[in-house]
Amino acid sequence: MNAPTSSDSSSDGAVDPTTLTVGVLGGTGNQGQGLALRWARAGIEVIVGSRAAERAENSAKEYCQAAGVDHVRGADNATCASEADVVVAAVPWESHAETLRGLADQLKGKIVVDCVVPIGFDKKGPYPLPVEEGSAAQQAEQLLPESRVTAAFHNVSAVLLADLEQDRVDCDVLVLGDDREATDVVRALADAIPGVRGIYGGRLRNAYQVECLTANLIAINRRYKVHAGIKITDLE
Structure with missing residues (x-):
């Protein structure tokens, strides 16, 4: 399936993420690993993508063992997409544009979730990098004009995601995008991770400040030796 249909929804209209196959480009990196592990543990079929298929396949085997499942597989990025x-x-971030540009055909019509953070480090600490298009997500939107681009999962700790001894990951995930059906699907993927709540955070043009917030969270983590996330108040 390339998009959720009514048969992929629960009785209350919410998307059932276990009906989806989720591909993670960069699934051998820290953030990709954490997301793949949590979704696999939640019963979602996952494809780990990498430039090298063998590396992705090896990581997929490790994730299956760690999560106690058999529905994670590895592939090159093109097959994953x-x-x-x-x-x-x-x-x-350094390979963001090149990777997505090369996968434009495979990603046509699909929901793409961009969680890339353009960030730099110097002796003063982490800081957001300027992006000509406005944000990493907006760059993805320009590179993938026939895809349904959203932005999410920037501010959730990769360390906590990958630590399956932690039953819950206590944070909210802001989901941004101009396609509300697509953002609902991504919110459901966030909700599939115990402790995480997916919240619509506005149009894709607002992704820059969400990406930038990661620099603040890294600074907090370094100062207080924690794995900080964000919580939105006054929502049930």
Whole structure:
């Protein structure tokens, strides 16, 4: 399936993420690993993508063992993008544009979740990098004009995601995008992770400040030796 249909929803209209196959480009990196593990543990079929298929296949075997499942597999990025229903871009910022540009055909019509953070480090600490298009997500939108681009999972700790001894990951995930059906699907993927709550955070043009917030969280983590996230108040 390339998009959720009514048969993929629960009785209250919410999307059932276990009906989806989620591809994670950069699934061998820290953030990609954490998301893949949590979704696999939640019963979602996951394809780990990498530039090298063998590396992705080896990581997928490790994730299956760690999560106690058999529904994670590895593939090169092109296969991952082609065979998944929803594709998460968790690649390094330095290869963001090149990777997505090369996968435009495979990603046509698909929900793409960009969680890439353009960030730099110097002796003063982490800081957000300027992006000509406005944000990493907006760059993805320009590179993938026929995809349904959203932005999410920037501010959730990769360390906590990957630590399956932690039953819950206590944070909210802001989901941004102009396609409300697509953002609902991504919110459901966030909700599938115990303790995480997916919240619509506005249009894709607002992704920059959400990406930038990661620099603040890294500074907090370093200062207080924690794995900080965000929580939105006054929502049930």
